[in-house]
Amino acid sequence: MADAALRSHARVGYDTRRMTVVANGFDLGALTASEAERDALRRRCGFRAQHIVVGTLGRFNLDKDHGNFVKAAGQLAANDERLRFLMVGRGLDDANGVLARWIRHTGYADRFVLLGERDDAAVCLAGMDIFCLSSRTEAFPNVVGEAMAMGLPCVATDVGDVAVLLADTGVVVRKADPEALARGVSGLVARGPGYLFELGQQARERIRASYSMRCVRARFESIYDSVLNEGRLPCADSPVS
Secondary structure (H helix, E strand, O other): OOHHHHHHHHHOOOOHHHOOOOOOOEOOOOOOOOHHHHHHHHHHHOOOOOOEEEEEEOOOOHHHOHHHHHHHHHHHHHHOOOEEEEEEOOOOOOOOHHHHHHHHHHOOHHHEEEEEOOOOHHHHHHOOOEEEEOOOOOOOOHHHHHHHHOOOOEEEEOOOOHHHHHOOOOEEEOOOOHHHHHHHHHHHHHHOHHHHHHHHHHHHHHHHHHOEHHHHHHHHHHHHHHHHHHOOOOOOOOOOO
8 A cells, every 4th residue: 555545545535543554565685687687688778888878667658657758858868968768668669659759759769778568677677777757646656666676766756655765765856847857867967876876775775674575564464463452453543343
């Protein structure tokens, strides 16, 4: 469950005193990729050592607002020749005529690489230097947590639980605003590779400390203990029926 979902339920009349939020957890052991895998993917995509790869991962869908990402990428490409853009997910491929048209309109189609749907998300994330979430709506965006777990600095739109998840380990920008998304990315790039690495490590540590599978299990056990021993949820004022 997401804090955003709790707020949504509260707006239609549910009693939040009888609810508790347990966020999704991430398996850090599965979210890994070797340097060799990263290098192989980047070579396949035509990325060179000097390139800064800004990526996104998720199926082509209006809610994901890939148009926002593409417009921001066009603005970024015009100002920094080092930047490259990697798009991974179902429908993010050359067969998508709508996406292809958006990319052509940027004037920098040669800067984009579309990989489509893949089963090696961790390797794809490892091939990026900055992760972007451009969505117009989300609840709890797992892909942001996965990127953080991979040690990626993130720039994400202020939707759902993004701000709660990132805290001070990434950049949160207004949704449906390509200029804001571009500013968020360029601000990180301007700080240099050392800063990007350090911010990514802080993001990974946040996932380890607060959103690991161990943390989620502990939260569920606390709920079960409270219900069994006291007949109430940890946040509730009345017995659970």
